[in-house]
Amino acid sequence: MSQPNRIRYRIVPIDPAAHLFEIGLEIDDPDPGGQQVSLPAWIPGSYMIREFARHVIAIDARLGSRRIALEKIDKHTWRAGPGSGTLRLTYRVYAWDLSVRAAHLDSTHAFFNATSVFMRVAGREHEPCAVTLSAPRSGGDGWRVATTLPRAGARAWGFGSYQARDYDELADHPVEMGTFSQARFEAAGIPHDIVISGRHDTDLERLKKDLAAICEAQIRLFEPRTAQAPFERYLFMTMAVGDGYGGLEHRSSTALLCARNDLPHVGMAGVPEGYRTFLGLASHEYFHSWHVKRIKPAAFARYDLDRENYTRLLWIFEGFTSYYDDLMLVRSGVIGVADYLKALSATVTSVLRGPGRLSQSVAESSFDAWIKYYRQDENSPNAVVSYYAKGALVALCLDLEIRTRSAGRRSLDDVLRLMWRRYGRQFDQQRCGLPEDGFAPLALEATGVAVDDALARWVQGTDELPLADQLRTVGVDFLLKQADDEAPSLGVRLATRQGDLTITTALAGRAAMRAGLSSGDVIVAVDGLRVDERSLKALLARRKAGDRVTVHAFRRDELLQVDVRLAAGDATECTLSLDEHAADGIRRQRNHWLGQHA
Numbered sequence: 001m002s003q004p005n006r007i008r009y010r011i012v013p014i015d016p017a018a019h020l021f022e023i024g025l026e027i028d029d030p031d032p033g034g035q036q037v038s039l040p041a042w043i044p045g046s047y048m049i050r051e052f053a054r055h056v057i058a059i060d061a062r063l064g065s066r067r068i069a070l071e072k073i074d075k076h077t078w079r080a081g082p083g084s085g086t087l088r089l090t091y092r093v094y095a096w097d098l099s100v101r102a103a104h105l106d107s108t109h110a111f112f113n114a115t116s117v118f119m120r121v122a123g124r125e126h127e128p129c130a131v132t133l134s135a136p137r138s139g140g141d142g143w144r145v146a147t148t149l150p151r152a153g154a155r156a157w158g159f160g161s162y163q164a165r166d167y168d169e170l171a172d173h174p175v176e177m178g179t180f181s182q183a184r185f186e187a188a189g190i191p192h193d194i195v196i197s198g199r200h201d202t203d204l205e206r207l208k209k210d211l212a213a214i215c216e217a218q219i220r221l222f223e224p225r226t227a228q229a230p231f232e233r234y235l236f237m238t239m240a241v242g243d244g245y246g247g248l249e250h251r252s253s254t255a256l257l258c259a260r261n262d263l264p265h266v267g268m269a270g271v272p273e274g275y276r277t278f279l280g281l282a283s284h285e286y287f288h289s290w291h292v293k294r295i296k297p298a299a300f301a302r303y304d305l306d307r308e309n310y311t312r313l314l315w316i317f318e319g320f321t322s323y324y325d326d327l328m329l330v331r332s333g334v335i336g337v338a339d340y341l342k343a344l345s346a347t348v349t350s351v352l353r354g355p356g357r358l359s360q361s362v363a364e365s366s367f368d369a370w371i372k373y374y375r376q377d378e379n380s381p382n383a384v385v386s387y388y389a390k391g392a393l394v395a396l397c398l399d400l401e402i403r404t405r406s407a408g409r410r411s412l413d414d415v416l417r418l419m420w421r422r423y424g425r426q427f428d429q430q431r432c433g434l435p436e437d438g439f440a441p442l443a444l445e446a447t448g449v450a451v452d453d454a455l456a457r458w459v460q461g462t463d464e465l466p467l468a469d470q471l472r473t474v475g476v477d478f479l480l481k482q483a484d485d486e487a488p489s490l491g492v493r494l495a496t497r498q499g500d501l502t503i504t505t506a507l508a509g510r511a512a513m514r515a516g517l518s519s520g521d522v523i524v525a526v527d528g529l530r531v532d533e534r535s536l537k538a539l540l541a542r543r544k545a546g547d548r549v550t551v552h553a554f555r556r557d558e559l560l561q562v563d564v565r566l567a568a569g570d571a572t573e574c575t576l577s578l579d580e581h582a583a584d585g586i587r588r589q590r591n592h593w594l595g596q597h598a
């Protein structure tokens, strides 16, 4: 008989119209000198300080029936007491963030991550806890519960008693309540559930079939001999909205936010781009079940939820995941090779269009994720490189480099599998992770290929990646649209804001910046003619690089007139295609890489 839990949480969607949850927290034997409790400053998987405590309202503390002192001692910490007996805290949390990272409640559904609602009990984060999930007191007809939080009395999909081994586990099982649609499939013998909230008309049979193929392929990637998954069940929690995109990984579930039109509908032919995007997102978060939820950077082996946790390795944990997410779509046969190359071309184009790749390395981008990648502003395209997109291309180059230098006998898959055996499989027992300088020795051990020089140039440095050369080794032609073929350009990114043609970013070193225009300036006329996005494009198409144009623009309320010397266009666009004349050996490499066994 196990001991009753000495920490007990209860949550009820108390006022859906006001977006308020009420939380009860009972703590047996609190610190007699004053028990501290706090909400995390961030949620693992999303590297930004979010200060979840800012949504806590109306908190009160009791010992027995007696109300006791509660003092706030920093932005996210309270101290109750002193006193002895069972401490009972009651508070409300405002939940109106429709993202996968926080909490959201209205009359149609409730969603929360524990990091937004359940306070940590200082010094007792390693204790098991009980969790009671309650239905709304009114409304909520037909609501059920979707979560992979272990049940402790609640029926499947029901309200009632759940439990967690410790706060870390509690924080890693988000909860959805509502009248979601539901479907189940098996991959490698493991039950996988999909729930979809929000209005939608999804072809669930199609979705089940495609996700099953992707999940099966990933399980076999990490455990080719045993096909054993690291969880007993898995849950895709999906929120369908008009326009939205996001995902957050957890140890046996993921929360996804997607455009309802990206979900497949009955009778849909092929894999339209929106659906490919959704499958890529699901594949990405599922891959994280191994890669970042179990294989972790050493810096994340024990999260410190009070402050930033620094690592230079997000290019491995997000970059490799971004590489494999689409690669597993083609390897599992869910998309064809042409669609895969189209997706890869788009990633290359996005990286090559960002001048930030020349000033920030992916190692630096990883370390500074907290203040740069996650907090982008008008200058970010000039200063920040994405450790997702460039990290995916680094993974591609490493994969192809290893394949070439091992004569096709080894690949990045082997490095992943060694990482999994060394750091992932036993994570719960060992709690150790990949050291900051651990990748090169691990890759050498797994493949016999030394990658130190490559890492110095591609990861710690800002050299352009040798994409064309690497792709040639697998018979893929790399074509970059020549900037000279295009209309000349101002070297800006534009958006129409409240009818104003606004420079969102003046790209570093390009024509507009050299002439003195800035992000935020509103372009009103070029060569004396009023312009909008369409007419500006038409006007530039009739000029050539080197021509001068006169631009009138407002900065705040002051009119500027500048002469801009037009430069070659920035319509960099990468197109990847199969080399139909590739030699047999190269074709074999390509088929092996893409999992084509024709």
Ligand SMILES: [Zn+2]
Pocket (backbone or CB within 6 Å): 284, 288, 317, 318, 321
């Ligand atoms: Zn990710």
